[in-house]
Amino acid sequence: MKPIGIWGWVATAILFVLLLLAPQLAPRLHLALTICTDVLLFAIAAMAVNLLLGYTGVLPFGNAAFFGLGAYGAGLSIQNFHVGFITSLVIGTLAGVVGAVLIGPFLLRRRGIYFALLMIAFGQVFYFIAYRFTNITGGEDGMNFTRPPLEGLGIHLQDAGFYYAILLIFTLVVVGFWLLVRSPFGRTLVAIKQNEVRARYLGLNTDRFIFVALMISAAIEGLAGACYGLSIMFAYPLLLDWHQSGDIVLMTILGGAGTIFGPLVGAIIYVIGEDILSTALPWWQIPLGALFVACVLGFPKGLLGTALDLLPGRKNRIEPGHDLDFAAPIIADRETTR
Amino acid sequence: MSDLLLEAKGVGKRFGGVHAVEDVSLRVYAGSINAIIGPNGAGKTTFFNTLSGFYFPDAGSVSFTGADVTRAPSYDRVRMGMGRTFQTSSVFPELTVYENLAVGIESADNLSFRFRTLSRAQRATLDQKVDRLLGFVGLGAVAHRPLAELAHGSQRLCEIAMSLSTEPKLVLLDEPMAGLAQAETSRVVSVIRNLHAELGLTVLFVEHNMRVVLSLAQQITVLDRGRVLATGTPTEISANAEVREAYIGKEVIEHV
Secondary structure (H helix, E strand, C coil): CCCCHHHHHHHHHHHHHHHHHHHHHHHHCCCCHHHHHHHHHHHHHHHHHHHHHCCCCCCCCCCHHHHHHHHHHHHHHHHHHCCCHHHHHHHHHHHHHHHHHHHHHHHCCCCHHHHHHHHHHHHHHHHHHHHHCHHHHCHHHCEECCCCCCCCCCCCCCHHHHHHHHHHHHHHHHHHHHHHHHCHHHHHHHHHHHCHHHHHCCCCCHHHHHHHHHHHHHHHHHHHHHHHHHHHCEECHHHHCHHHHHHHHHHHHHHCCCCCCHHHHHHHHHHHHHHHHHHHCCCCHHHHHHHHHHHHHHCCCHHHHHHHHHCCCCCCCCCCCCCCCCCCCCCCCCCCCC | CCCEEEEEEEEEEEECCEEEEEEEEEEEECCCEEEEECCCCCCHHHHHHHHHCCCCCCEEEEEECCEECCCCCHHHHHHHCEEEECCCCCCCCCCEHHHHHHHHHHHHCCCCCCCCCCCHHHHHHHHHHHHHHHHHHCCHHHCCCEHHHCCHHHHHHHHHHHHHHCCCCEEEEECCCCCCCHHHHHHHHHHHHHHHHCCCCEEEEECCCHHHHHHHCCEEEEEECCEEEEEECHHHHHHCHHHHHHHHCHHHHHHC
């Protein structure tokens, strides 16, 4: 993968200093700290989407199924088993993985737009389950739960404490993601994205790689959903809905699929933009929609991807994830006669 | 006679009502260079695709290194020692030459499922293997350029190197000269010759360019309208009246 260079490290360091200072900076910018927490949560969710969209070349248009499963996993385990903070996050993460293991084998039968449609359909199945099984999930009204104390210490994380917990999780996900995309596995995913047939003719059973990528993505997404559940102390069916999936895909593309920090940039613009615009304008979705259209048409590498290209010496770098293969062909060596 | 490496028996493939390939048999012995020729629409590429697992045949069987692979997925055949290239170069366009080769080498070394960066020793081994492949096809100077920036001939050479990255016994080349300039053609010809001479690999290729076929191949199979018209050495094929009259054209052969 690309070398990030000294300026990349400097920019990353500045970014993390700003994130560390957010509880002090946010009030001066008239931002609620919960908005900063939301930015990090959705940045984690968008990184999950990024792994599939930007690095593997499949379209996770039903990703909120894993996000919602994470929120419900955390909420139900807190409500029914009174688990602690970390345990609820682990259960939420596992709930996402279980979702991926259930639907993965079906999704893997298709590629391109058909994968996306199948995933939306399966996501809606989870939505309707949450909607219908009222006695477990609270149905349309959702379910309230309390944020449990941290295991061992008995500390209730609130406000800045909760923000820093989420920042720690975000940092761990970023580091893990960075290591993953630089590993042979990450390189293999990018190869599959660019030319799946060639990858198979290098002896790679591409289905297995995409399945593992899907599970990793679902784990990250489930973790993000569990964090979100703990943040708002609430889980409701719309978290599983395809609108929610669309929002997270939008953040990923806006920031730049195929870049490490693109999802964070997208989440900052989307979450803060929504917060500012929705109080000022009743039709706040329109400017965000216009920005998204401009992004896809004008700079499909996203804001960060385009900015990185403008840096000196980077002009000719071709990065994975700049083209969105919405109509990627169904791979040919899977014969109909099988 | 040396070992039988690849054998197709009575292979047939239909697309809708069209018999693209019908009752085609072929034997490839270890250490030989073999060519499949024929006019457009003769079924060369279709037959080739049944050998490499891109399609599964409707009839007949394919065996490789003694095992039946008629319905084996492509990646299993590759792991058994079959490499292939495509008529239009099939590479990872946005990855560098180095990375294109690394994907195949890591696959062969069972490192593709490694979730951490390579260790220093693994990295050194990888670099060494990449260098050897780059040296073989002569692409050392552009190792860190993305494939999309390279000329067509260089992409083709990189694709051949990729097909070698999985350490094959048999290399299948689908029209390796297609769309190449004259200078590039002679470079690819010498690389193919070295696949056999230097690396001792078995080669099977499909080709239109008659001069290339007659100068490279030891064994030639002529396809016409989906069937085998003739099989033999270059001398036998150029002397075969049926082949001459059917379609090759007298002047082509006389000029060689």
